[in-house]
Amino acid sequence: MKDKVGIGILSFAHGHSGVYCQVIPTLPDAQLVSAWDANPERGQANASRYGLELRAQAEDVVNDPRVDAVIITCETNRHADMVELAAAAGKHILLQKPMATSLEDCDRIVRAVQQAGVKFSMALQMRHDPVNKKIKELLDAKAIGNVALVRRRHSLGVLLDPNFVNGPSKWHIDPAANIGMFFDEAAHATDWFCWMLGKPVSVMAEIDQVITHASPDDNGEAVFRFKHGEIGLLTLSSTTVAAINTTEIYGDEGTIVHDHGDAVSTNATVPPHACALRMIRKGETQWTDLQIPIPPQHGERLKNIPRPFIDYVRGLTDQTIGLEEGRAVVEINLSAYRSAAEGRRISLPL
Numbered sequence: 545m546k547d548k549v550g551i552g553i554l555s556f557a558h559g560h561s562g563v564y565c566q567v568i569p570t571l572p573d574a575q576l577v578s579a580w581d582a583n584p585e586r587g588q589a590n591a592s593r594y595g596l597e598l599r600a601q602a603e604d605v606v607n608d609p610r611v612d613a614v615i616i617t618c619e620t621n622r623h624a625d626m627v628e629l630a631a632a633a634g635k636h637i638l639l640q641k642p643m644a645t646s647l648e649d650c651d652r653i654v655r656a657v658q659q660a661g662v663k664f665s666m667a668l669q670m671r672h673d674p675v676n677k678k679i680k681e682l683l684d685a686k687a688i689g690n691v692a693l694v695r696r697r698h699s700l701g702v703l704l705d706p707n708f709v710n711g712p713s714k715w716h717i718d719p720a721a722n723i724g725m726f727f728d729e730a731a732h733a734t735d736w737f738c739w740m741l742g743k744p745v746s747v748m749a750e751i752d753q754v755i756t757h758a759s760p761d762d763n764g765e766a767v768f769r770f771k772h773g774e775i776g777l778l779t780l781s782s783t784t785v786a787a788i789n790t791t792e793i794y795g796d797e798g799t800i801v802h803d804h805g806d807a808v809s810t811n812a813t814v815p816p817h818a819c820a821l822r823m824i825r826k827g828e829t830q831w832t833d834l835q836i837p838i839p840p841q842h843g844e845r846l847k848n849i850p851r852p853f854i855d856y857v858r859g860l861t862d863q864t865i866g867l868e869e870g871r872a873v874v875e876i877n878l879s880a881y882r883s884a885a886e887g888r889r890i891s892l893p894l
Contacts, residue, residue, distance in 0.1 A: 548572075549857050552611040553579035554602055554626050555618030556590040557715060558640050560667065563846040564615055565594035574854045580605045582618070586712065602626065606633035613663075613857050616640060619721040620728070624649035624656075631660035636857045638849070640667045641731045643870035645723050647878065647894070650871040657867060665853050666865040668735050672848035675802055675821050675836050676736065679793070682800060683740055688825065689797025690772075694741065697779040698733045699787035701811050709758045717759035724760035725782040726751045727877050733778045734873045735865075737768060741776065743872050744768035748889045749880035755783055766880045786812040798825035804838045814838055 551568055553561060553576070568574050578597040581587025591598035599605050606614060606629055613636035616626045623644050630637050637657065643666065644650045657664045670676050683691065702708040703717075703725065715721045722728050737744065751764035762783050768776035781787075791802040800823045804814050820838045822831040839845055855861045879890040 548575045550577040550610045550612045552605040552614040554616045555581050558617035561617035567847050567850045577610045578605050606630050619715050621645045621721050624652040627653045628656040631656040631662050636663040638853045643874050654867045666870040667849050669845040670732050670736050688795030691774050691795045693775050693794045695777040695792045696733050699781045699784035701784050703756050703758050703762050703782040719760045726761050726764040726780050730780045731873050734876050737776050741770045746891050747879045749883040751884040
């Protein structure tokens with residue numbers, strides 16, 4: 545086993561790449577090596593900032609023998625091309641969400657990874673959040689009995705921000721590059737639902753441009769049904785001035801409430817003594833604060849992504865957010881768009 549896992553960066557298009565590049569040099573068993581970007585100016589600025597060698601072609605990164613794994617943070621519709629390139633070169637892969645913009649491209653990714661036998665993980669930070677891990681533990685332990693209804697809200701104000709709409713991140717709202725804001729941002733909540741309750745068996749949705757014309761869609765609501773009858777409600781707004789992103793889980797033996805679930809989306813200071821996670825059970829008259837700190841910034845969640853990936857690459861763990869999970873998110877969110885367009889319930893799998 546090498547002392548340090550060499551990391552290559554394939555594009556700085558997605559802003560989360562910067563957080564990963566900040567974290568990796570702090571890890572004793574990983575190092576940044578080289579990078580490529582379709583935008584040379586952006587590539588040079590970030591390569592200089594984080595101490596990477598900028599290469600003229602993506603092939604130059606994946607063919608570098610010092611590179612053991614790549615982090616792919618290009619535009620979503622280019623993911624399949626980059627995965628195929630990296631997998632063919634025998635490089636392990638950390639892929640930014642969503643997996644792709646179509647199920648056909650998801651299947652290209654699955655084939656490339658499986659044929660090459662490389663290790664693969666999706667970058668979905670909600671699975672690394674201590675509060676979400678605790679919720680998963682409570683549900684697996686049936687702490688609130690049989691779950692009937694789950695509501696999760698994911699709100700942010702990016703479409704009200706001219707810097708997002710007109711700046712370097714505007715590819716996020718290009719339908720060719722990224723479908724729409726629901727497709728992009730609801731990926732987190734959709735994956736969370738699958739993690740907690742399994743893959744839905746059906747979805748109904750309303751997704752539309754409601755108050756802006758900056759993106760193909762700005763607000764959406766999806767209703768999921770799960771294997772054992774549970775109902776899930778996913779709310780996504782990209783035009784939120786401020787919010788307390790909240791998850792409510794109702795069971796026949798109790799209730800779990802998670803507040804301040806995504807600091808970047810609240811656009812307001814978290815009040816002193818705020819409670820991240822609380823629970824009440826049948827027969828109790830007071831909520832129990834489960835005493836889990838609220839991360840001060842959204843970046844704190846993102847910083848949790850590189851360490852598990854390096855452990856996975858080094859063979860220290862077999863835990864990963866894999867191909868099946870990544871494809872499921874795309875399938876479910878595309879089904880939500882179909883439901884909204886056709887005005888009917890969509891059964892899964894497609």
